Amino acid sequence: MAKKHIIGIDLGGTNLKIALLDRSCRIIHKHTQPTDILASKEMLITAIADAITRILSLYNLTRSGIMGVGLGLPGPIDFDRGIVHFFPNIPGWKDVPLQKILEKRTAIPVAVDNDANVMALAEFTLGAAKGARNAVCLTLGTGVGGGLILDGRLFRGSSYAAGEIGHIPVNEKGPACNCGGIACLESYIGNRRIAQKVKAVFGKDIPLEEVSAMAHRGNRKALAIWESVAVHLGVGLTAVVNLLNPDCIVIGGGVAGAGSILFNKVTETILLRAMLVHARTVRVVKAKLGNDAGMIGAGLLVKEKRR
Ligand SMILES: [Zn+2]
Incomplete structure (x- = not known):
């Protein structure tokens, strides 16, 4: 059968x-x-x-x-x-x-x-990275997860642990990370870190969806929070773009719900920071398949x- x-x-x-x-x-x-x-x-x-x-x-x-x-x-x-x-x-x-x-x-x-x-397999085969040859797929939430499609196949690395974009160091010194590293991208843009920033800026806890809505309504403080997340992410992704020369970066997970505010600034940062040939090849798109x-x-x- x-x-x-x-x-x-x-x-x-x-x-x-x-x-x-x-x-x-x-x-x-x-x-x-x-x-x-x-x-x-x-x-x-x-x-x-x-x-x-x-x-x-x-x-x-x-x-x-x-x-x-x-x-x-x-x-x-x-x-x-x-x-x-x-x-x-x-x-x-x-x-x-x-x-x-x-x-x-x-x-x-x-x-x-x-x-x-x-997630990378799904977005590459049936979602936002369909038709791409080299794609980097990210999920932004409590952690920052990553999956790599290289030459049309999922790339796993020597001990099946490739793609840890959240643990790329973005500074020489900085916060210690759970992974044992220092100044990992995740320490700057993980959910918990963003929530801490929100509390420092507004003096109280506000759900991140609400901070996104405030930013879309033009609240300057909320906009500044998302812009700083986007710049950190854009800098981390510049390293990935220069290394792998992907044609597509897919971003999903709760934090991606911030939408255009996040995506525009991430794209702008990559265009500004990555090498010319790399920067003009890559497009940054929102994940399609959600949960x-x-x-x-x-x-x-x-x-x-x-x-
Ligand atoms: Zn780490």
């Missing part, structure tokens, strides 16, 4: 999103469930396996009709061996052979990779692994 379906799973720090996809990785059905209530690694693995079983029975599908299950995961992964090294925001995981464990429990082929790579990118990309991972 032809394998007509793929299952794509996007695991975050607090939620598990699961989708039944067709062969082209279009979403047929999706479901989100909280995971922060699960106390242990075992409980989380069981929740993943149960979610797979549920979606199969919902559509009356057999395991043999599924091409594979792909998972996008919030931490460093050994793609070829299917091992989770650790999760920065979920305790209890150390060098867990998740691919093997899930294959044993579900009797379906499994592919795992980190969430930024999965579905993780599930779709996880599905594409299955197809990539089978090749």
Whole structure:
């Protein structure tokens, strides 16, 4: 029987999103469930396996009709061996052979990779970087994740850890980062840092969506906050642009919601700072697939692994 379906799973720090996809990785059905209530690694693995079983029975599908299950995961992964090294925001995981464990429990082929790579696969194949040859995909949130498409393929690096754009140092000295580095881009433009700035400027906590809305209404203080985020990001991306000469940079994640205020200044900074040939080649665009990118990309991972 032809394998007509793929299952794509996007695991975050607090939620598990699961989708039944067709062969082209279009979403047929999706479901989100909280995971922060699960106390242990075992409980989380069981929740993943149960979610797979549920979606199969919902559509009356057999395991043999599924091409594979792909998972996008919030931490460093050994793609070829299917091992989770650790999760920065979920305790209890150390060098867990998740691919093997899930294959044993579900009797379906499994592919795992980190969430930024999965997002890059999705935006490159079906989203904002479609048609690009060399694309850099970023997610801006609590952290700054990155995935690289080089010569039309996802580039993983020697230990599957390439693309950590958030941990490019943008200064010689500066704040210490969780990764062990100093003055990483993420320390300047991660959600928490922006929220701190907002509090320092306005004297109270204001949600970042509201700060974006204020900036779009012309509030000068709010505009200045987004401009400084955009300049830091533009400087970090200038390093990437000069190094890789991409034709497309895709930016997604919560912070990208600031929209034109952010994108215009990022583009302007790259045009100003990058080398001429590089600068005139690259376009900076907003991610297209939003919250579905993780599930779709996880599905594409299955197809990539089978090749
Ligand atoms: Zn860092």
